[in-house]
Amino acid sequence: MEIAVSTGSLSLNTFEAIERAAALGFNAIQVNLQQAELRYDWNRKPDLAFYQRLGEAIRDRNLTVVSAHHPILNGAQAFSQRARAELLQAAIRAAASLGAPMLVVHPADIFTNAEDLEAYFLEHNAPPVIAGFDEAWAQSANRKLRLAVENVNYWRGTIMTNHAEHLARVTEDLAVYAVLDVWRGADKPNIQKWVERLSQRILLLHMHEAVDGREHLPPLSEKWAEWVPLLRATAAQACVIEAFDPDGLGRARQYLASLWGMADLPGPQGELAGWNLTEADLASSER
Numbered sequence: 001m002e003i004a005v006s007t008g009s010l011s012l013n014t015f016e017a018i019e020r021a022a023a024l025g026f027n028a029i030q031v032n033l034q035q036a037e038l039r040y041d042w043n044r045k046p047d048l049a050f051y052q053r054l055g056e057a058i059r060d061r062n063l064t065v066v067s068a069h070h071p072i073l074n075g076a077q078a079f080s081q082r083a084r085a086e087l088l089q090a091a092i093r094a095a096a097s098l099g100a101p102m103l104v105v106h107p108a109d110i111f112t113n114a115e116d117l118e119a120y121f122l123e124h125n126a127p128p129v130i131a132g133f134d135e136a137w138a139q140s141a142n143r144k145l146r147l148a149v150e151n152v153n154y155w156r157g158t159i160m161t162n163h164a165e166h167l168a169r170v171t172e173d174l175a176v177y178a179v180l181d182v183w184r185g186a187d188k189p190n191i192q193k194w195v196e197r198l199s200q201r202i203l204l205l206h207m208h209e210a211v212d213g214r215e216h217l218p219p220l221s222e223k224w225a226e227w228v229p230l231l232r233a234t235a236a237q238a239c240v241i242e243a244f245d246p247d248g249l250g251r252a253r254q255y256l257a258s259l260w261g262m263a264d265l266p267g268p269q270g271e272l273a274g275w276n277l278t279e280a281d282l283a284s285s286e287r
């Protein structure tokens with residue numbers, strides 16, 4: 001098991017984030033693709049050279065990229081299937097430059113809209129993917145990059161892919177994989193069900209916790225001791241901590257490593273300067 005940290009937890013400047021990940025002692029990361037760095041906009045020319053440079057910097061540091069995470073859509077992209085199809089292709093190319101084995105996507109990145117997705121869950125029709133999804137799927141397969149859908153529900157009162165039955169069905173229908181955000185999925189309906197329905201499709205675990213509506217706190221509670229033994233039955237080879245308290249990140253890394261039965265990990269390797277992310281920053285990078 002690799003215990004990774006998401007770059008979005010560390011900085012919106014991803015070069016800075018990899019420095020911080022290494023300083024905290026992590027040797028594995030999830031790269032959150034950032035809108036400001038990928039720069040897919042009205043010109044329709046994403047900055048893929050940025051990800052080649054970033055990939056080199058990551059390899060120089062001997063960091064393992066366990067996943068790349070699709071950028072969080074901006075308002076204009078959310079309402080254009082063509083923009084989302086192009087963004088998905090750009091994200092696939094960026095992920096390939098980073099040597100990532102998988103690209104994590106949210107339902108909004110690949111489905112036409114929430115209403116169609118809800119209708120699909122109720123009826124026996126085909127999954128409502130955006131035009132261009134099939135081509136993107138083929139591109140990712142050619143690059144040996146796995147697409148993995150996360151159990152996310154954007155809008156209050158909607159379920160989207162955050163239910164074991166839903167994510168099982170949609171990943172089977174699309175021949176893609178799954179990422180389990182453990183805390184958010186824990187009561188949908190329970191961890192045992194996620195494992196039963198999706199075990200071999202779950203390639204990655206996202207780990208953080210929420211208290212009183214505040215999400216992305218470090219995974220340090222006793223719940224993880226109960227869940228980790230169940231999660232061993234999935235195909236996940238990595239878990240990604242998504243939280244932004246630097247002290248808590250280091251402690252969470254040690255805690256999770258002990259729960260997975262890993263040997264002692266090396267500690268932090270340096271001081272962290274200029275740590276000034278706020279919860280709002282992370283909310284914009286990982287909803």
Ligand SMILES: [Zn+2]
Pocket residue numbers: 069104106150152286287
């Ligand atoms: Zn996500």
